[in-house]
Amino acid sequence: GEDVEQSLFLSVREGDSSVINCTYTDSSSTYLYWYKQEPGAGLQLLTYIFSNMDMKQDQRLTVLLNKKDKHLSLRIADTQTGDSAIYFCAEGAGSYQLTFGKGTKLSVIP
Amino acid sequence: DADVTQTPRNRITKTGKRIMLECSQTKGHDRMYWYRQDPGLGLRLIYYSFDVKDINKGEISDGYSVSRQAQAKFSLSLESAIPNQTALYFCATSDSGRSSNQPQHFGDGTRLSIL
Numbered sequence: 001g002e003d004v005e006q007s008l009f010l011s012v013r014e015g016d017s018s019v020i021n022c023t024y025t026d027s028s029s030t031y032l033y034w035y036k037q038e039p040g041a042g043l044q045l046l047t048y049i050f051s052n053m054d055m056k057q058d059q060r061l062t063v064l065l066n067k068k069d070k071h072l073s074l075r076i077a078d079t080q081t082g083d084s085a086i087y088f089c090a091e092g093a094g095s096y097q098l099t100f101g102k103g104t105k106l107s108v109i110p
Numbered sequence: 111d112a113d114v115t116q117t118p119r120n121r122i123t124k125t126g127k128r129i130m131l132e133c134s135q136t137k138g139h140d141r142m143y144w145y146r147q148d149p150g151l152g153l154r155l156i157y158y159s160f161d162v163k164d165i166n167k168g169e170i171s172d173g174y175s176v177s178r179q180a181q182a183k184f185s186l187s188l189e190s191a192i193p194n195q196t197a198l199y200f201c202a203t204s205d206s207g208r209s210s211n212q213p214q215h216f217g218d219g220t221r222l223s224i225l
Contacts, residue, residue, distance in 0.1 A: 008150070031211050042114075042200055042216035043153075050211070088152070098214055102152035 006089055006101035013109050018076040020104045022089030025070060029091040032065060033098065034074045037086040046074075046087075076106075084108045113137045116201050116217035123191055124225050131186045131220050133201030140206040142184040143214060144168075144176060146197040153200070159184055160206065191224045198222075 003025045012018045024032070030051050035043040049056045049063045049072070056063045062075040076083055086103040114135045123129055133142065144156040145168075155168030157176040165176055173195060175187045188195055198221050202214040 031213075033213055035216075040218075042218045043202075043214075045213050045215065048211065048213060092212060097155070097158075100153045102150065 004089055004091055004099050004101040006087075006104045008102065009105050009107070011107045011109060012079050014079060014081060016079055018074075018079045018083065018106055018108075020074045020076075020087050020089075020106065022072040022074075022101055023070055024072065024089070024091045024099070026091055026093055026099065027070070028093045029070075031092045032063075032072050033090040033092070034061075034063065035088040035090060035100075037088065037103065039085075043088060079106075079108050081108045081110060114201060114203055114215055114217040116199075116220050118220060119218065120221045122223045122225065125192055127191050127224075129188045129191050129222070131199055131201075131222070133184045133186070133217060135182050135201075135203045135215075137203050137205075137215060138181075139203035139215070140181065141204045141212075142178065143202040143204075144174075144184070144186045145200045145202065146170070146195075147200060147219070148197050156186065156199075188222075193224050196222060196224045 005023045033048045034046045036046045037043050060077045064073045086105050088103045089101040090098040092098045117132045140161050143158045145153045154170050156174050158166050159178045162178050177185050198219050200219050201217045204212045204214045
C-alpha cells in the first residue's frame with residue numbers, strides 16, 4: 001500500500017533555515033500537503049502543492065517536489081521559536097483518503 | 111480549526127466503560143473522518159463517512175463504532191474501552207467537490223485515557 005516516510009526529529013537554531021523531508025510511494029498522488037501540529041492542538045494545513053509543480057513559495061515556506069524521486073520537502077526560512085511543532089507530510093490521489101507520514105518534530109533552539 | 115469542534119477535549123475513564131466522542135462541523139463538508147494519533151505511529155484512520163448514509167471502516171476499526179447523525183455531526187464510540195485505546199483522537203472533514211485538491215481540516219482533538 002501507499003507509504004509516506006519522514007524523519008522523526010529535527011533541531012535548528014533560531015534564525016536558520018529548516019528543511020523537513022518526506023518521501024512517498026504512490027505515483028498517482030495528485031496533491032501533497034504539509035500540516036503543522038502545535039502542542040495540544042489539531043493539525044493545521046500549512047500549504048500544499050499540485051503534483052505537476054516543482055516548487056511553491058508562500059512567505060517563509062518553500063515546498064519543493066521531485067516527482068521522479070517521489071521526494072517532497074518543506075523549507076522554513078528564518079526559523080522562529082513559534083515554528084516548533086510537529087510537521088506532517090500527507091499525500092492524496094484525488095480520492096477520499098490522505099496518507100500521512102508519522103510526523104517530524106521540529107525543535108528550535110533560541 | 112474552530113470550524114471543527116470536538117467534545118470532550120479530555121476524558122479519563124475506566125476499562126469496560128462505553129465512551130462517546132463527538133464531532134460537529136460548520137464547514138458544510140460532506141466527508142468526515144475519525145483518526146487516532148499515537149506517539150511514533152502518526153495518524154491512523156478509524157472510520158470515515160462520505161455522507162449521512164455512508165459509513166466505511168478505516169485501517170483500525172476494531173473496537174470502535176461510529177454514527178453520522180447529520181451532515182454536520184459524526185460521533186465515535188468505544189463500546190467497551192480498553193487501555194490500549196488510550197490515545198489522542200481527531201475528527202476531520204473534507205469537501206467532496208470535483209477538484210482533486212481535498213485537504214482535510216482537523217478539530218483540536220480529544221485526549222482519551224483509559225485506566
